[in-house]
Amino acid sequence: MNIKKIVKKIDNYFDLSQKKQDEKKQKLLDILEKLMDKKLSIQKEIKKASSKKDKDELNLELKAIKNLIKKASIE
Amino acid sequence: MINSLKLHAQNIDNLEKFINENSNDLYKLIKNTSRIELIELKIDFQKIILFNKNILKKINTNIDEIYKETLKSLYSEIIRFSSLSQKHMTHEERTTVGSLKTASRKIVKSVKEIKELQKNINHFSQGKNSDIKYEYNLLREQLAYTLREIETLRKDEINEIDRLTKMETIKIKIDEFDAATNEKIDDLIRTNKIDARMATSLINDASFASHICVRLVEIANIMWIDDKEFQKIGEDNEY
Numbered sequence: 001m002n003i004k005k006i007v008k009k010i011d012n013y014f015d016l017s018q019k020k021q022d023e024k025k026q027k028l029l030d031i032l033e034k035l036m037d038k039k040l041s042i043q044k045e046i047k048k049a050s051s052k053k054d055k056d057e058l059n060l061e062l063k064a065i066k067n068l069i070k071k072a073s074i075e
Numbered sequence: 076m077i078n079s080l081k082l083h084a085q086n087i088d089n090l091e092k093f094i095n096e097n098s099n100d101l102y103k104l105i106k107n108t109s110r111i112e113l114i115e116l117k118i119d120f121q122k123i124i125l126f127n128k129n130i131l132k133k134i135n136t137n138i139d140e141i142y143k144e145t146l147k148s149l150y151s152e153i154i155r156f157s158s159l160s161q162k163h164m165t166h167e168e169r170t171t172v173g174s175l176k177t178a179s180r181k182i183v184k185s186v187k188e189i190k191e192l193q194k195n196i197n198h199f200s201q202g203k204n205s206d207i208k209y210e211y212n213l214l215r216e217q218l219a220y221t222l223r224e225i226e227t228l229r230k231d232e233i234n235e236i237d238r239l240t241k242m243e244t245i246k247i248k249i250d251e252f253d254a255a256t257n258e259k260i261d262d263l264i265r266t267n268k269i270d271a272r273m274a275t276s277l278i279n280d281a282s283f284a285s286h287i288c289v290r291l292v293e294i295a296n297i298m299w300i301d302d303k304e305f306q307k308i309g310e311d312n313e314y
Contacts, residue, residue: 024304027304028304031236031304031305031308034236035236038236038237038240060244060247060248061240061244063244063247064240064241064243064244064246064247065240065243067243067247068239068240068243068308068309071308071309072308075304075307075308
């Protein structure tokens with residue numbers, strides 16, 4: 001994500017009322033928590049997975065979750 | 076025009092319905108271009124795409140006709156309706172309409188690129204160079220893969236986190252596919268298997284194919300992720 005977009009996001013956030021800012025913050029924290037839970041469960045599944053195909057699929061999913069956590073943190 | 080707007084797009088739900096119909100048209104076009112039956116894909120993706128007899132037949136879908144007769148008029152009405160009605164909307168409604176407009180724009184852009192892609196797929200699939208034919212079949216494979224995954228996503232009853240993860244997974248796959256294609260093109264040029272004209276077409280079309288695929292995921296993100304915060308996390312806005 002480029003700097004311009006990040007600045008726009010910050011601007012938009014501070015344009016919100018205090019109540020809306022708190023709601024947004026809480027919502028994002030909830031989403032991040034859910035994503036972290038999913039990340040942990042995938043990591044456990046990877047340890048259990050026996051076939052290479054399953055491991056590859058789970059690793060791809062883990063990569064996706066990590067990307068989403070990064071994006072959610074920027075939000 | 077205003078009367079027809081009132082008739083066709085009285086509220087945001089209708090607008091959403093229109094865009095869904097438009098995206099269905101886009102899916103049909105991509106399915107036609109990739110010439111893959113989604114059910115067959117489940118058996119052996121690679122084999123089917125390379126050995127399907129239909130793959131070598133010329134694609135006769137008239138994209139210009141579809142664009143002019145259906146998409147263009149609908150797209151114009153969507154833009155007009157949303158521009159006229161936005162001043163009476165709340166901030167949330169304006170955000171929703173803004174996203175729906177983005178989805179329509181992405182659909183129209185993809186249809187235009189599908190037209191370019193179809194032209195070259197037809198041209199090179201009939202040619203004698205098996206290397207370029209193979210590469211164009213791989214582009215079809217990329218389109219078919221994305222389409223299949225999105226179809227599954229649309230049908231499956233899954234929660235927003237899982238849906239978002241699946242979309243991100245598709246995007247990673249598209250990136251990997253794109254990187255592999257670029258590497259392959261370099262190799263084909265170095266070994267003189269394709270000439271400069273073929274290489275330029277393939278480079279452009281590979282980028283069209285991956286842009287269309289990413290846009291499909293982004294349209295799905297707008298249409299099927301209800302929660303605005305989830306939607307924002309899933310969007311990229313690159314294309």
